Amino acid sequence: MKEIAHRMFKEVIVAIVIVFILIFIASLFVSFYFKTTILKGFEITLFRIITIGGGGTLGNIVYVALIFIILGVVYVIFDRFVTLMSETNIVGGFLMASKLSSIKNHYIICGAGRVGTHVADKLKEFKEKLLIIEIDSKIVKDVRGEGHLVVEGNCLDEDILNKVGIKKAKGLIACTGKDDSNVFLVLKAKALNPKMKVATRVNSIDAKDEFKKAGADVIVAPEISGGHELAEKITGKRK
Structure with a gap:
């Protein structure tokens, strides 16, 4: 059970890291395009992702593509979490412990x-x-x-x-x-x-x-x- 949990935990961490790398690359691109700091580029990127676009046709395409990638990664994280819960029976173990304690x-x-x-x-x-x-x-x-x-x-x-x-x-x-x-x-x-x-x-x-x-x-x-x-x-x- 520990091996399964450890493997899936690593997969989730990798997925989260991918999201941050994509956002960081987008922030670099935005900071270069608008000739501003990376921090400001990061703020603009997050704002555009949340509001879905707002940066012209090309900008919208880039941001929408980024949103779909992030949603895909979030789905993978959720899927691995559900699999982890079912394969390790965490919920069942918690309920069993609760019954045994009472x-x-x-x-x-x-x-x-x-x-x-x-x-x-x-x-x-x-x-x-x-x-x-x-x-x-x-x-x-x-x-x-x-x-x-x-x-x-x-x-x-x-x-x-x-x-x-x-x-x-x-x-x-x-x-x-x-x-x-x-x-x-x-x-x-x-x-x-x-x-x-x-x-x-x-x-x-x-x-x-x-x-x-x-x-x-x-x-x-x-x-x-x-x-x-x-x-x-x-x-x-x-x-």
């Missing part, structure tokens, strides 16, 4: 996979405030398209967790597909906000004890519980 009593969902998005949909149905942290830019785009507030980044990064207001959050749900990542996330979340409720997805039933030691308040194994539910429903038995 959000509190919310739930943080780490991971926007199938489990994470289902959790988000249910929390939204419950009218709860939430945001999602996801590292995959394609998934981020898709989930944002569904209307969720998503921050792109690594949920194991403490800076990202602070950015999404973990110290003001009501709860955190660890939904990554790796148990070791979820354990580490539970530990970090509890360290940053001990009062916050932390729920986690567990992929291996053998890892449950690790999550309990890490301080998880809620431990759910979606695949295991889903399998048990299927067996119970088809047999009508329950243990």
